Amino acid sequence: MSRRSFFFALLSLTLLVSVGVAGFILLEEKSFLNALWMTVASITGVGFGDMVPHTVPGKIIDMVLMVAGLGLFTYVLGTLVVGLVEGRLGNLWGRKKMKQAINNLQDHIVLCGAGRVGREVLTQLKYDGSPFVVIERDPAFLEMLQAEGVLHIAGDATEDRVLLEAGANRARAVITTLPEDAGNLLITIACRDFNPSARIIARANRPEGIPRLKRAGADCVISPAAIAGNRMALAALKPASVALVQTLIEKPGVSLELEEMLVCAGAPMDGEELRHSRLKEDYDTQLLAIVRGEETLVNPKGTEVFRPGDLLIVFGPAEKISQLEPKVCQAGEAEK
Numbered sequence: 001m002s003r004r005s006f007f008f009a010l011l012s013l014t015l016l017v018s019v020g021v022a023g024f025i026l027l028e029e030k031s032f033l034n035a036l037w038m039t040v041a042s043i044t045g046v047g048f049g050d051m052v053p054h055t056v057p058g059k060i061i062d063m064v065l066m067v068a069g070l071g072l073f074t075y076v077l078g079t080l081v082v083g084l085v086e087g088r089l090g091n092l093w094g095r096k097k098m099k100q101a102i103n104n105l106q107d108h109i110v111l112c113g114a115g116r117v118g119r120e121v122l123t124q125l126k127y128d129g130s131p132f133v134v135i136e137r138d139p140a141f142l143e144m145l146q147a148e149g150v151l152h153i154a155g156d157a158t159e160d161r162v163l164l165e166a167g168a169n170r171a172r173a174v175i176t177t178l179p180e181d182a183g184n185l186l187i188t189i190a191c192r193d194f195n196p197s198a199r200i201i202a203r204a205n206r207p208e209g210i211p212r213l214k215r216a217g218a219d220c221v222i223s224p225a226a227i228a229g230n231r232m233a234l235a236a237l238k239p240a241s242v243a244l245v246q247t248l249i250e251k252p253g254v255s256l257e258l259e260e261m262l263v264c265a266g267a268p269m270d271g272e273e274l275r276h277s278r279l280k281e282d283y284d285t286q287l288l289a290i291v292r293g294e295e296t297l298v299n300p301k302g303t304e305v306f307r308p309g310d311l312l313i314v315f316g317p318a319e320k321i322s323q324l325e326p327k328v329c330q331a332g333e334a335e336k
Contacts, residue, residue, distance in 0.1 A: 015064065017043070023061040027234045028054065041091045042066050043073050084258055102133050102151055102165070109133075112157035117224055118177040122150070131252050147326040167297045169194040175201045181209035192217030193272040209228045238301055257318045258288075264329035265308035275289075275302030285316030 006267070014055045020039035022206055024030045030038065042065035060245050111121055118134070134150055136142055145152040155162035157178065160323060168174055174194040176187040184202045185264040191200055202218040204210045213221045235242045270276060279285045289296040290304065291311035299306065306312075312328065 001050055003334070009072055011275075013043075013076055015285060016072060019060060020065050024058060027061070030056045033202060039044050039065060042267050065214065096153060099165075101236075102153070105131055105151075106168075106169050106170055107131075110135065110163070110166045110168050110171045110174045110191075112163075112176040113178045114138075114145060115177065115179065118175075121175055121177060135162055135166050150216060150284065158183050158190075160190055163190055165193065168198070171195060171198055173199040173201065176204045179205060181205050181212070183323050185209070185213060188213055188216040188218045233268065247253070256316065257321055258315050259321050261321075261328045263305075263306050263308055263310040263312065263313045267329050268327045270308055273302065274300055274304045274306070277306070279314070279324070283316065283320045283322055285314050285320055287312060289313045 002129070004321055017036075017039055017324045020042065021032065021035045024038050025032065028038075104320065105187070109125060109130055111118060111132055111134045114134050114136045115138070117137075122132075122134060132151070134152040134293075135144055135155060136145065136152060137154065137156055142152065142154050153162055153166045157163065157176065174187070174191045174195075176184045176191075178184050178187070181204060184204070188200055188202050191198060199220075201220045201222065202213045204221050206215055207223070207226075208218035210221045210223060214249045231242065259265070274287065278289055288298065289312075290300050290306075291313065292307065292309070314324070316324075
């Protein structure tokens with residue numbers, strides 16, 4: 001049973017009761033309470049007792065209520081009982097609240113697919129605390145998302161309607177991890193059309209899919225197979241380096257983070273040289289690179305001057321990076 005069918009039946013029953021009450025009041029000259037009693041008695045089939053319709057129009061209304069009302073009443077009552085037993089009403093309310101929460105999101109991330117690769121993305125998004133919505137159609141994965149309280153949409157991510165329902169048109173990023181390149185390609189094209197400013201990260205399962213996805217508008221294309229093969233080779237050739245990266249980046253409980261920070265005009269770091277910034281001394285943070293327009297300065301020199309719009313890629317303890325943020329941007333924004 002669909003929610004629309006249930007509410008349509010409930011609305012029809014309410015309308016029928018209203019017509020019955022009004023008819024008995026006008027034609028039989030009954031009080032509101034007696035008219036309501038006669039209407040409910042007719043619909044439920046229990047009989048009137050000492051009150052019966054005396055006019056021909058009143059008897060016609062009574063027969064209509066008996067025929068139409070009994071069926072509607074049985075349908076609504078049965079649906080309510082089944083819904084309460086199976087928890088469907090609770091699910092309907094839960095889906096409504098989830099839909100409202102998704103509609104209120106802005107600058108969030110849309111994750112298309114919660115399968116093998118998507119699950120890893122989801123775990124990282126949850127750890128980072130970024131607002132996101134998952135689109136999935138597999139019932140098993142949907143049950144898992146429901147149990148974990150993850151905002152999700154049940155549907156096919158290649159459909160425009162589903163993408164818009166997840167807020168792809170107002171998202172800051174879209175990640176598509178479907179196992180088929182064709183599906184990822186359709187999602188990339190649609191999202192680039194809906195939201196030209198969104199960053200789109202797409203999964204490519206075959207080598208020839210990488211250039212196609214980039215031509216379709218993907219900002220970044222990831223091939224899990226290529227990355228896995230490269231990492232396995234590195235694990236054999238440089239085991240200590242790979243183990244260090246795993247410990248710093250992946251191991252739970254390690255509070256080291258790789259973060260991107262944008263230098264704002266008027267911030268304390270604006271116009272400051274790297275050697276005078278005391279990133280290492282005061283914040284225990286290492287500057288790995290500066291992204292300046294199309295140029296990327298890896299391991300910048302100490303004489304490098306920070307400019308507004310510079311994207312700093314830093315690595316360090318999470319709490320220290322939080323303390324560094326006001327120096328990079330927030331203070332400058334406050335002055336504006």
